[in-house]
């Protein structure tokens with residue numbers, strides 16, 4: 091036993107590095123050049139403490155802005171021995187820590203020992219982001235992203251293995267990494283997300299940003315997913331951030347430690363966030379209203395988030411459709427569950443879900459809708475277990491009807507015959523294609539005005555979601571865009587159908603809309619647009635790029651929901667996103683998506 095101990099001591103001594111500085115330990119790359127080594131005589135100022143460690147800033151800071159001058163010292167034993175403002179020396183082991191294999195590592199000093207307080211009561215001055223040239227880059231995340239975080243293949247390299255040299259003026263992740271462990275103040279703060287249930291809130295400060303929208307948030311655009319933002323995590327003093335913060339709220343200046351938390355660069359504030367203001371302007375009703383004739387048909391699109399007859403959001407969603415969307419002539423719905431909601435009992439019909447919604451809309455002053463959908467095969471559509479979500483339409487039977495109503499079954503693939511007639515109306519597009527395994531089958535319908543003279547087609551889609559994606563600031567680069575290959579296949583199947591229809595009827599008026607679970611500038615929708623030749627209605631109607639959003643996820647206002655139209659529908663078309671959900675707090679949202687309304691002239 092004794093012999094074993096002294097052997098260990100010799101081995102330890104052999105690996106110990108003396109009189110190294112903190113910036114030498116953090117280094118100019120992600121992984122420390124001293125990883126695994128014991129260091130001794132490390133000197134620094136204690137800038138902050140947490141329950142399980144403290145943060146140490148070098149008293150011998152270097153001027154290389156790639157290397158952080160601060161580091162986390164992990165181990166609760168050390169915490170009781172130091173106070174903020176102490177200058178200490180210590181020894182410990184350099185380690186790289188992460189709580190998940192898809193996150194970036196943080197460098198820390200573990201098992202601190204030989205803690206020696208040299209002096210106390212020293213001034214601790216936070217650095218200020220946005221001052222002295224410390225502005226986060228606004229466009230690119232990492233040098234390993236091949237120019238675009240959504241380029242394919244994703245995960246073609248990993249930060250932990252490539253260990254790139256930091257370029258903090260070019261890449262957002264490198265900027266925040268170069269300040270890892272540092273005590274920093276953020277000033278002029280705006281919340282650009284809703285707080286999550288723990289109070290974590292994404293912010294920007296008074297540094298330059300790109301993608302700023304009218305509400306004060308940042309909109310994701312092609313090649314620009316806003317690395318200039320940072321999430322405010324749990325306060326170090328054990329207090330809690332407000333959980334009702336929302337997009338565009340203003341916040342008090344805040345000071346805390348920059349680190350990695352749950353796969354993102356985060357600032358852990360010394361104490362909780364405080365709100366100084368909120369924008370009380372609520373979303374207003376659409377200005378796009380149908381006049382009941384072919385010259386002004388309106389189309390709504392709304393993912394109503396696992397909606398069932400017992401949804402507590404029943405009246406609220408009905409109010410959105412009646413009063414904010416002004417009862418569009420046809421409403422594309424996604425995430426309509428069966429009559430028994432998420433109970434997995436073999437029920438597949440959604441007749442009750444849809445008829446209750448139609449009645450509730452009428453009660454909210456909307457039109458008397460009829461509805462149509464096709465029941466899925468039990469448990470084959472993915473989504474919440476037992477819910478049998480599907481896409482569905484509401485339509486105003488005083489304005490339009492299904493042309494030659496002849497609904498297909500869950501296994502019938504509707505075909506286009508000469509002149510553009512559908513073999514099933516409504517019908518599913520290739521429901522047996524494996525692209526739709528565990529996913530929602532697209533629902534195509536042909537409509538006509540009640541005089542039978544004017545017609546148009548709709549295709550309602552809900553592509554496979556992005557679950558299994560990795561964080562935009564995670565280890566795989568470019569980040570994993572979950573199920574992107576499946577969405578590419580789904581896009582091809584729908585585009586092929588559109589191509590067939592346009593080949594039979596070149597002047598066909600086609601609206602393909604819904605929750606594509608993808609951004610227009612990423613491969614699935616690039617494939618969809620180029621193959622189908624349909625046009626992105628946001629582009630057609632000239633919505634400013636910063637106002638193109640229907641969803642708020644982490645730091646980005648973004649668009650997963652879209653409308654694509656054939657060229658026969660572009661003249662006089664209009665479009666509005668109605669921000670009834672992205673602008674309110676988490677407790678007040680009725681769905682995670684905003685609805686959209688468009689207006690078209692469908693006259694022959």
Ligand SMILES: *[C@@H]1O[C@H](CO)[C@@H](O)[C@H](O)[C@H]1NC(C)=O
Nearest residue numbers: 155156222223224225258259
């Ligand atoms: C980092 O240092 C370089 C060279 O001294 C300078 O050009 C750059 O602006 C600095 N960047 C930051 C974020 O301080």
Ligand SMILES: *[C@@H]1O[C@H](CO)[C@@H](O)[C@H](O)[C@H]1NC(C)=O
Nearest residue numbers: 236237238241311312313611
């Ligand atoms: C985005 O970046 C990629 C790769 O650098 C480039 O090929 C593409 O043209 C860019 N797209 C836009 C819209 O700027």
Ligand SMILES: *[C@@H]1O[C@H](CO)[C@@H](O)[C@H](O)[C@H]1NC(C)=O
Nearest residue numbers: 192245246247248560566570
């Ligand atoms: C990324 O690729 C690496 C190396 O091929 C692999 O080990 C890792 O599991 C991948 N990560 C994800 C999240 O797919």
Ligand SMILES: *[C@@H]1O[C@H](CO)[C@@H](O)[C@H](O)[C@H]1NC(C)=O
Nearest residue numbers: 303304305306338369370371
């Ligand atoms: C509140 O939001 C509205 C709508 O986005 C915007 O026009 C207005 O400028 C905002 N007001 C403030 C004080 O930010």
Ligand SMILES: *[C@@H]1O[C@H](CO)[C@@H](O)[C@H](O)[C@H]1NC(C)=O
Nearest residue numbers: 460461462463487488491495
């Ligand atoms: C409602 O639609 C069904 C077909 O889905 C049709 O049989 C019925 O006549 C329609 N009702 C009205 C009022 O149009």
